[in-house]
Amino acid sequence: MRADPTDSYSTAVWQPAQVPASSLNRWSAYLDATKTGSWFLTGGETTCTQATPCSFTELKESFVEGDEPTIYSVSVSKGRDYLWAGAVDGLRINQYVYDFEANGVRARRAR
Secondary structure (H helix, E strand, C coil): CCCCCCCCCCCEEEECCCCCHHHCCCCCCCCCCCCCCEEEECCCCCCCCCCCCECHHHHHHCCCCCCCCCCCCCCCCCCCCCCCCCCCCCEEECCEEEEEECCEEEEEECC
16 A cells, blocks of 8 residues: 555665675675665555565565556665765666676666
8 A cells, every 4th residue: 555645656775785894895796686685665655665674575565466666767876874886787677687888788688
């Protein structure tokens, strides 16, 4: 049940799991946001809120039947808590993987 039925926009936020100190200052392996960290929505569409974040599976299951979300755009940003210097590559959205290269973004079907 939506907190506000007239609200038709929300931001999905992924909070990665804390990085162990032994992993600092080096590249990480690929992170699968569907299996690690937690998620919440900013618009009140589900019970997955900033105060009570959920797993990705719980987030998907929390939508009311017939009220599935549509992705209009994707953005990657960093909060104000800790320094982060890195890159995003191999971003998968549904059946496509987006590889970010020096000459542009290449989309390929996921295996």
